[in-house]
C-alpha cells in the first residue's frame with residue numbers, strides 16, 4: 047500500500063504504523079479524525095463512544111448513514127474507517143470513558159490520546175487520566191464556525207483544568223417558580239415540570255409557587271387573606287406533583303385548569319396564587335392566569351413558514367400541551383408501574399411538551415412566545431455544528447499529533463479557528479502553550495482548594511455529589527478527615543459509609559479550618575479540601591470555591607491572541623446561537639466551501655512538496 | 667421553495683439560519699479535480715446541503731491518490747476518479763443531487779453553475795476560468811465577481827428589543843423596555859413582530875428609524891395593545907472582488923503573515939505559482 051510517499055520522514059512514517067492511539071468520541075470531530083488518522087498512516091487505533099447514532103448527526107458525521115441510526119457510533123465509525131484503509135487495526139468500544147475499566151493502565155497503552163468530546167465532565171476525566179498515566183493529550187472542540195485544538199503534556203503545559211471554566215448558569219428557584227422574566231426561565235420551568243410529571247422527581251426542580259420567596263415577605267396577618275384567596279390552607283406545596291398528576295389520570299385539562307376545589311393547576315390556580323403574593327408585582331407586570339374553557343376553540347390564524355419556526359397562538363399551545371401530555375401518558379403506561387421518562391430534546395412529544403408548557407407560561411408572564419426551534423436550542427443546550435469546522439479541527443489535531451510523535455512537543459500550539467479573519471487576516475490563530483499553573487487544583491504537585499460552605503447545612507451526600515463529583519469532576523471519591531484519627535467520611539466502597547449521607551458535616555466535627563483529604567483511586571488523584579465555614583451564602587447557593595467568581599464570563603473572542611489558554615472551544619460552554627433570524631446568507635455559503643479548502647488534504651498536499659509550512663489563509 | 671429537512675440539518679440550522687440554508691438549497695456547485703483536496707471539499711459541500719454538486723475529473727486513479735482520496739481504493743486504479751467517487755459521495759446526503767463529469771472543463775460547462783471550485787487546474791486554466799465568471803480557486807483564492815452582494819456583513823444577530831408601548835402618531839414613537847440597550851442607531855432599518863393590537867406593524871416595513879424612535883406615519887393604524895419585538899433589518903452591501911489574474915500581481919495578497927516571518931508568505935505565494943510550472 048502506498049502511503050504519503052515523500053511527505054513524512056521515514057522514521058515518523060514508521061512510528062505511525064507501530065504506535066497505538068486512542069480517540070475519545072466518534073461524533074463530529076471523531077469521524078473526521080478517524081478518516082485523517084487512517085489516511086495519514088496510523089495503524090493501531092482504539093475508539094470509544096457511549097452514544098448511538100441519531101438522524102441529526104448525519105449531516106456532518108459522514109461515517110454514518112441513515113441505515114445506521116440507533117447503532118453504536120464507535121462500532122459503525124470503525125467499520126466505515128476500515129473501508130478507507132482495510133489494513134488498519136481499529137478497536138471500538140461502545141462505552142463511557144469514565145467507566146472504571148478504562149484505568150490508568152489502559153491509558154498507558156497509548157502513545158497519544160485525542161479527545162473529540164462534547165462535554166466537560168468527560169474532558170475533565172480524560173485530562174486527569176492522561177496526567178496520571180503521563181500520556182500526551184490533544185484536546186479539541188467546535189461550536190458553529192469556532193474551533194480549538196490544544197496539546198496537554200504533564201509538567202510542560204497547562205492542563206485542561208488549569209484555567210477555571212465558566213460554570214453553567216443556574217437560576218434561583220424563586221425566579222423559576224414565581225417571577226420568570228425571560229423566556230429561558232419558562233423553558234427551565236417546563237423542563238422541571240416534565241421531570242415532576244413523567245420523570246425522576248427532584249426536590250431542586252419544584253414548579254409550584256415558592257411561598258418562602260424572601261421578596262414576597264408577608265406580614266403574618268396577611269397570610270390568612272392569602273390562604274382564603276387561594277381557597278386553600280395556605281400551603282401550596284403539593285405532596286407530590288406526580289401523585290397529583292396521577293390522581294387526575296394525567297388529564298391535560300385538569301392539569302391546566304383545576305376541576306375540584308382541593309386541587310390546584312398549572313396555568314390557572316398556581317398563577318392566581320402568585321397574584322396573591324402582591325409584593326412581587328409592585329414593580330413587575332403581574333401574570334395573567336389562563337382558563338382552558340375560555341380559550342377553547344379560539345380562532346387563530348395558522349402560522350406560515352417552516353413548522354419548527356412557527357409561533358402558534360395560545361390555543362395552539364393549549365392543544366399542543368394536550369396532545370403531548372396524552373402521548374407521554376401513553377408512553378409512561380406502556381413502560382409499566384414505577385417507570386420514568388427521561389427528557390430528550392430529540393424525542394418529539396417531550397420537546398412538544400416543553401415547547402407548549404414554556405410558551406403558555408411565557409404568555410402568562412407577558413413575554414413574546416418562541417418557536418419550537420428557538421425553545422429547542424435553549425432547552426436542549428444545542429451545540430450548533432457544521433461539517434467544515436469539524437474537518438478543519440480534525441486536520442489540525444493530526445498535525446499536532448505528528449509533532450508530538452516526532453518529539454517536538456515544544457513546537458505544539460493552541461490553535462483557534464475563528465469565524466472571521468482577524469486583523470492580520472488570519473482565520474487560524476496559533477498561540478504558544480502556557481506552562482502549568484502552580485495553583486491548579488488538578489495538576490499542581492499537591493492540589494489544594496478552599497471551599498466556603500455552611501457545615502451545619504451541608505450534608506455529606508451533597509459534599510460528595512455537588513462538590514466533589516459535579517464541581518471537582520471526581521468519579522468515585524474517598525474522603526478522610528484530617529482530624530488526627532483519620533475518620534473516613536465517604537468511602538467509594540459500596541455499603542461502607544451510606545449511613546453518613548444524610549448527616550451534616552458538623553456532625554463529624556468538621557468546622558471552620560477543617561481539612562479533608564479526598565482521593566479518587568481511578569483518576570489517581572488526591573485533593574486537599576480546606577473548609578471555610580460561613581453562614582452568609584446567597585440563597586440557593588450551596589457552596590463557593592474561594593478565589594473563583596461564580597458565573598465568571600469567558601474572555602471575549604477578540605482577545606484570543608492575548609489569551610494563550612484554553613478559554614473557548616469547550617463545546618459545553620459555547621452558547622448556541624439562536625440564529626433563525628441571523629441571515630448569514632450567501633457569503634457564508636460560499637465561505638463553507640472556502641473554509642473546507644483549508645482542511646486536511648491541502649496540508650498533506652503541501653507537505654508532499656516538502657514545504658515545511660503550516661496553514662495560511664490567503665483570501666477574504 | 668423546497669422544505670428543509672429539519673431533523674437532518676438540525677445542528678447546522680442553528681449555525682446558518684433558515685435563510686442561508688434556502689439559498690444554499692438553490693445553488694449548483696461544480697468541483698473540478700477529484701483528488702484528496704477535491705473530495706474533501708465535495709464531502710463538506712454535499713453534507714452542507716446545496717441543490718446539486720457535479721464533480722469533474724478527467725484523470726484516472728493512481729496509487730498516489732489513495733493516501734488522501736478516501737473514497738478511492740485499489741479496485742479503482744486506472745479508472746476515472748470522478749466516476750469512481752460518485753457512489754460514496756451520493757450516499758452522504760440524499761437531499762443533494764450528485765453527478766460526475768469525466769469530460770474536460772470548458773466555458774460552457776462552467777456557465778451552468780453558481781459556484782465553481784477548481785482544485786487541480788493549471789494556473790493558466792485558473793486564470794482563464796477566473797476571467798470567465800465568479801469562481802473559487804484552489805489556492806483559497808476567492809473571487810465572487812465584481813458585484814458580490816453580502817446580505818449580512820457581520821453575521822451577528824440583528825439588534826432587537828422588546829416593545830413597551832407604541833404611541834399612535836406621525837411619526838410613530840416606539841418605547842422599548844427599559845434596562846436594555848437596544849443597539850439601534852439613526853438610519854437603522856427595523857421590522858416589527860408579535861405586536862398585538864397595532865398588527866399593521868407586523869406586516870409592513872422595514873422602517874428607517876431615528877433613535878428616539880419615530881417610525882413614520884402610523885396615525886391610521888389600530889391601537890397598540892401589548893407585546894412585540896422590534897428587530898434590525900440588515901442592509902445588503904456590495905463587495906467587489908478582483909479577478910485572479912489581477913490579484914496575482916497585487917501586493918495586498920502578500921500581507922498575510924505568521925508572526926513576523928515576513929518573507930515566508932511571499933515565498934509561499936511564489937511557491938504556489940512555481941508549483942504550477944512543475
Ligand SMILES: [Zn+2]
Nearest residue numbers: 205208486489
Ligand atoms: Zn492544571
